[in-house]
């Protein structure tokens with residue numbers, strides 16, 4: 001592949017991979033399910049790594065949730081080896097601690113991928129595309145999410161790099177076709193029991209047909225705009241949080257109430273997390289917010305992991 005001219009889709013993937021990388025990314029590890037997106041990413045990354053003299057490899061996680069999952073992982077590994085990547089197949093134990101099998105599998109997968117990347121001192125690359133981003137925004141809107149949640153994924157965040165966020169899924173599929181690769185087709189991706197599958201296969205096509213092509217691209221663009229707004233608000237909320245803190249983990253209610261809503265909810269969320277609250281939803285934060293802005297000056301709110309009390313003009317956690 002390095003010597004032959006690249007097809008247009010493969011070139012687009014390779015250019016996206018190159019654009020996402022910096023000089024600090026000396027060793028690259030592609031997380032690959034065997035699906036079209038991560039297979040295309042692996043091919044594009046291998047090309048870029050060879051040209052730039054970087055080390056490169058791939059990792060396939062076997063969740064062991066279905067019969068034949070080891071064979072699927074092995075088949076993906078063989079395709080990747082055919083592209084010239086050294087591959088590790090990692091089997092994980094998926095323990096559902098109440099959040100559901102999908103969330104448990106995701107948690108186990110990310111933990112294993114991060115371990116592999118750390119062990120090799122490598123940058124971890126994931127194959128999320130612009131369509132994944134658009135679907136997330138749509139699902140977030142349907143849930144009534146705020147700016148942070150609607151801002152989706154960034155190309156580089158939390159030690160993860162997602163070079164293909166600017167490319168549609170059609171490009172990764174075209175890239176695989178150009179390279180003669182047969183990607184694995186995850187049966188979950190066709191199962192209408194999942195809201196994401198319905199958004200992808202039923203809702204977005206209707207939006208594109210009724211509102212004009214480019215809706216998915218526009219949703220992904222909204223995510224980018226909202227992310228920069230959310231970043232600014234988070235930075236402002238850090239300063240505001242210091243201004244309303246009174247020591248001993250307490251917050252001053254009068255100063256809190258004077259903050260704009262968008263800052264107050266962020267200050268409260270950060271404070272609650274610091275106190276050890278977990279699984280917080282917008283409703284939880286709204287309940288504490290109501291305590292702050294209530295006319296009557298006292299009350300208690302119980303949240304997962306923490307009790308919040310308002311008394312003497314202060315909001316306090318456990319003492």
Ligand SMILES: Nc1ncnc2c1ncn2[C@@H]1O[C@H](COP(=O)(O)OP(=O)(O)OP(=O)(O)O)[C@@H](O)[C@H]1O
Pocket residue numbers: 030031032033034035036037038039059060061062063109125126127128129132186189
């Ligand atoms: N079993 C796995 N092993 C390694 N990496 C994975 C695995 N599953 C997902 N990933 C990584 O996470 C990314 C997002 O996965 P997800 O299943 O949400 O999306 P997808 O659009 O189906 O991607 P793909 O077409 O690559 O399967 C993948 O592109 C890949 O980089």
